[in-house]
Amino acid sequence: MICLGVESSCDETALALVEDGQLTGAVLSSQTDVHTLFGGVVPELASREHYRHMGPLFDELLRRRGLEPGRITHVAVARGPGLLGSLLVGVAFAKALALGLEAKFLGVNHLHAHLLSVGISGKLSFPAIGLLVSGGHTHLYHMQSPSCCRQLGRTLDDAAGEAFDKVGKLLGLPYPGGSLIDALAKEGVADPALFPRPYLDNDNLDFSFSGLKTAVATHIKRNGRQWTKDADSLKNCCASFNLAVVDTLCVKVKRALDRHPHIRALVLAGGVASNSLLRGRMTELMRQRGGEALIPPPSLCTDNAAMIAYAGWLLHKCGCFHDLRMETIPRGRAIPDDMLRDGAWNFVTPP
Numbered sequence: 001m002i003c004l005g006v007e008s009s010c011d012e013t014a015l016a017l018v019e020d021g022q023l024t025g026a027v028l029s030s031q032t033d034v035h036t037l038f039g040g041v042v043p044e045l046a047s048r049e050h051y052r053h054m055g056p057l058f059d060e061l062l063r064r065r066g067l068e069p070g071r072i073t074h075v076a077v078a079r080g081p082g083l084l085g086s087l088l089v090g091v092a093f094a095k096a097l098a099l100g101l102e103a104k105f106l107g108v109n110h111l112h113a114h115l116l117s118v119g120i121s122g123k124l125s126f127p128a129i130g131l132l133v134s135g136g137h138t139h140l141y142h143m144q145s146p147s148c149c150r151q152l153g154r155t156l157d158d159a160a161g162e163a164f165d166k167v168g169k170l171l172g173l174p175y176p177g178g179s180l181i182d183a184l185a186k187e188g189v190a191d192p193a194l195f196p197r198p199y200l201d202n203d204n205l206d207f208s209f210s211g212l213k214t215a216v217a218t219h220i221k222r223n224g225r226q227w228t229k230d231a232d233s234l235k236n237c238c239a240s241f242n243l244a245v246v247d248t249l250c251v252k253v254k255r256a257l258d259r260h261p262h263i264r265a266l267v268l269a270g271g272v273a274s275n276s277l278l279r280g281r282m283t284e285l286m287r288q289r290g291g292e293a294l295i296p297p298p299s300l301c302t303d304n305a306a307m308i309a310y311a312g313w314l315l316h317k318c319g320c321f322h323d324l325r326m327e328t329i330p331r332g333r334a335i336p337d338d339m340l341r342d343g344a345w346n347f348v349t350p351p
């Protein structure tokens with residue numbers, strides 16, 4: 001079985017091949033440079049860039065792998081959530097390819113694919129608690145199987161990555177600010193009392209990060225904009241903000257684990273899962289509980305097509321597929337559980 005994965009939900013155009021569960025090729029074109037000029041992703045520009053790169057990237061992937069298109073047996077595509085115009089470029093490409101090649105077609109939930117991606121280079125086990133932290137989403141899941149991830153909580157406003165990027169902008173850092181804040185935080189000294197741990201005084205599993213961003217803005221205003229130009233102040237501010245986000249995520253993850261005491265695995269995924277403090281804290285949390293934190297390498301945390309191809313492969317193993325009427329689902333709309341099933345549940349945890 002050769003599964004092609006297609007990803008175009010935001011600002012990365014990516015294609016990858018998974019053959020019998022192994023990643024055998026991947027190509028990616030990032031639009032970061034285009035959007036940096038505007039301080040955030042411009043949807044119309046994003047769709048045009050996907051449209052421009054998709055065909056040449058496909059040719060490049062096949063050339064590198066030495067593969068004839070006719071050997072592709074499955075085409076998996078990110079169907080949402082994401083920017084509608086961007087998603088449609090990938091979905092139209094994938095549907096046309098599946099039709100032309102008579103390949104099986106699978107629409108993949110981009111968020112679930114992030115969580116499942118840990119299986120590409122490591123262990124994936126079920127049941128697990130999944131924390132997805134990216135630029136657009138901060139969701140907690142109960143992961144029962146590749147085709148059954150139940151949402152336990154979500155952010156009510158900004159996503160964790162969005163908070164990183166907005167604070168990066170306030171601090172005068174280039175977009176996206178997350179990885180730079182992470183790097184600067186390592187050189188600074190965190191003051192645990194400087195910023196709040198938002199939205200913990202409740203008993204739910206939701207998040208809210210917009211107040212934390214406002215707290216940073218207030219801190220900058222109080223100290224004067226010039227203050228962000230001082231290297232030590234900047235590093236210390238990054239360390240304090242980074243700690244506040246990570247502490248907050250840890251509290252809700254602990255709460256989710258306490259409510260599901262039989263669960264021994266935590267999957268951490270999405271762009272913010274590259275964060276070094278978050279990776280360390282989640283690993284330690286699970287070690288203390290006698291379980292395991294399953295975290296993809298940083299190269300697989302940000303958007304990529306390997307995770308789409310791999311999720312397609314896993315879903316195929318579960319007997320799932322779509323027909324070409326499958327809808328594209330933009331951000332803000334729930335992704336329906338509309339997969340067709342042609343066999344029994346036969347997923348086996350990879351070694």
Ligand code: KG4
Nearest residue numbers: 134135136161178179182271272275302303
């Ligand atoms: O998953 P992703 O590539 O795209 C979305 O689907 O959103 O995540 C991108 C997000 C950005 O907000 C970026 O600032 C954040 O992940 N990010 C980080 C780090 N690396 C990327 N945030 C904190 N620490 C990092 N090391």
Ligand code: ZN
Nearest residue numbers: 114134302303
């Ligand atoms: Zn993503």
